[in-house]
Amino acid sequence: xxxxxxxxxxxxxxxxxxxxxxxxxxxxxxxxxxxxxxxxxxxxxxxxxxxxxxxxxxxxxxxxxxxxxxxxxxxxxxxxxxxxxxxxxxxxxxxxxxxxxxxxxxxxxxxxxxxxxxxxxxxxxxxxxxxxxxxxxxxxxxxxxxxxxxxxxxxxxxxxxxxxxxxxxxxxxxxxxxxxxxxxxxxxxxxxxxxxxxxxxxxxxxxxxxxxxxxxxxxxxxxxxxxxxxxxxxxxxxxxxxxxxxxxxxxxxxxxxxxxxxxxxxxxxxxxxxxxxxxxxxxxxxxxxxxxxxxxxxxxxxxxxxxxxxxxxxxxxxxxxxxxxxxxxxxxxxxxxxxx
Numbered sequence: 345x346x347x348x349x350x351x352x353x354x355x356x357x358x359x360x361x362x363x364x365x366x367x368x369x370x371x372x373x374x375x376x377x378x379x380x381x382x383x384x385x386x387x388x389x390x391x392x393x394x395x396x397x398x399x400x401x402x403x404x405x406x407x408x409x410x411x412x413x414x415x416x417x418x419x420x421x422x423x424x425x426x427x428x429x430x431x432x433x434x435x436x437x438x439x440x441x442x443x444x445x446x447x448x449x450x451x452x453x454x455x456x457x458x459x460x461x462x463x464x465x466x467x468x469x470x471x472x473x474x475x476x477x478x479x480x481x482x483x484x485x486x487x488x489x490x491x492x493x494x495x496x497x498x499x500x501x502x503x504x505x506x507x508x509x510x511x512x513x514x515x516x517x518x519x520x521x522x523x524x525x526x527x528x529x530x531x532x533x534x535x536x537x538x539x540x541x542x543x544x545x546x547x548x549x550x551x552x553x554x555x556x557x558x559x560x561x562x563x564x565x566x567x568x569x570x571x572x573x574x575x576x577x578x579x580x581x582x583x584x585x586x587x588x589x590x591x592x593x594x595x596x597x598x599x600x601x602x603x604x605x606x607x608x609x610x611x612x613x614x615x616x617x618x619x620x621x622x623x624x625x626x627x628x629x630x631x632x633x634x635x636x637x638x639x640x641x642x643x644x645x646x647x648x649x650x651x652x653x654x655x656x657x658x659x660x661x662x663x664x665x666x667x668x669x670x671x672x673x674x675x676x677x678x679x680x681x682x683x684x
Contacts, residue, residue: 357414358549360404365397367433371404374426375416382425388432393440394660398433399560403490403552405430406567410494411548434568441565445652451581451633451644454651458588467662469593471669472600481604482542482682483675486551487559487665491566492535492613493548496521498566499583505576506632507639513631514580517587517624534613541609543682554676558661565657569650577636577643581650584633587624589658594618 360376363369370382391398407413408421420426472481496518506514523529536546545551569579598614601607637644665675 356547357412358407358547358552360413360416361400361553363397364400365391365395367391367397367401367429368404371401371426371429374423375404375408375413375420382429385432388429388436391433391436393436394557394561396557398436399557399564402430402433402437402564402568403560405433406564406571407549409567409571410497413549437561437564438568441653441656442649444656445649447645447648447652449648449652451584451637451647451651454581454648454655455584455588455629455633458585458651458655468665469596469600471666473596473603476600476604476669478542478604478606480669480675481601481606481610482544482680484665485539485542485544486676486680487555487661489535489539489551490549490555490559491563493532493546494563495530495532495535497532498570499579501570502576502579502583505573506636509631509635510580510633510639511635513627513635514583517583517627517632520620520624529616531613531616534616538610538613541607544680551676551680554678554680556664556675556677558657558664562654562657562661565653575646575650577640577646578650578653580632580636580643581647581652582654583650584628584647585651585654587628591618591622591625 360372363372366387367383373380374382388398404413405426408416408426412418412420468484472484499514500518503511503514503518519525521531523531523533527533539546566579566582569575569582594614594617598611598618601611601614633647637647668675
């Protein structure tokens with residue numbers, strides 16, 4: 345029997361990042377073992393739902409359900425006060441998303457729009473393909489690492505909440521995302537390889553201090569939807585939106601990396617997404633969404649909301665990133681060094 349050990353950079357738990365305000369400082373302090381009351385309802389209710397402080401605080405809370413942080417005990421996942429604060433932050437974040445995406449729209453209307461009028465999230469891919477530099481490709485890889493080094497982990501939470509066709513279809517797609525049982529083809533592993541090829545550290549959570557709120561929000565929304573059974577429809581809608589939008593954007597990213605001279609190893613992740621997600625798009629719409637709504641037709645509005653919220657946050661990220669690049673600035677909170 346052969347034992348494959350994880351590569352050191354990917355195996356280590358991330359360090360807690362510096363806080364970005366009252367809320368994230370309180371969460372970080374609690375995780376470091378400090379006692380005392382956490383911020384109350386007013387602090388969460390008046391905070392910017394898309395701001396650095398709220399999004400980092402949410403990310404810190406959510407990470408306790410994934411791999412955790414170095415030096416933070418596993419028991420922190422069940423800290424009642426942290427869970428209460430997380431619920432208040434989620435109410436603020438989700439409330440803002442529902443206000444921004446009021447509907448009414450059916451899932452088919454939203455998905456058909458994505459096929460004909462893609463969200464501006466693809467604007468990053470277009471910019472990189474036409475004007476991007478290798479440094480900008482590296483920045484984008486860092487921004488997406490908060491999501492891509494987890495890949496489909498948040499979506500796996502929906503499996504015990506589905507039945508029949510929806511469950512079978514979702515399991516099929518997730519099996520593909522997990523490399524068909526081959527560790528070297530797991531999409532998160534391929535993304536770590538992409539980062540290595542770009543001279544970046546592939547360690548899980550390594551670049552969290554450099555990732556701003558717009559990118560954190562695109563990752564946090566998956567945990568927001570994934571951790572609650574009541575949001576299962578929104579999570580399915582989110583997943584469907586990602587799969588529908590992925591193939592063309594992935595092909596542009598692969599071409600952009602080759603144009604920038606990043607090489608085949610860097611482009612392999614996106615090559616895999618082009619091939620896999622072209623099949624997934626129909627499977628998700630027909631079996632996952634179709635199967636869920638055949639069983640629970642009352643979730644149609646939630647599926648549509650999940651997809652619309654995904655587009656809204658992707659557009660916000662694209663606007664933030666391309667605005668910075670066009671002005672000659674970087675898209676990260678601070679520059680990152682190339683690894684030796």
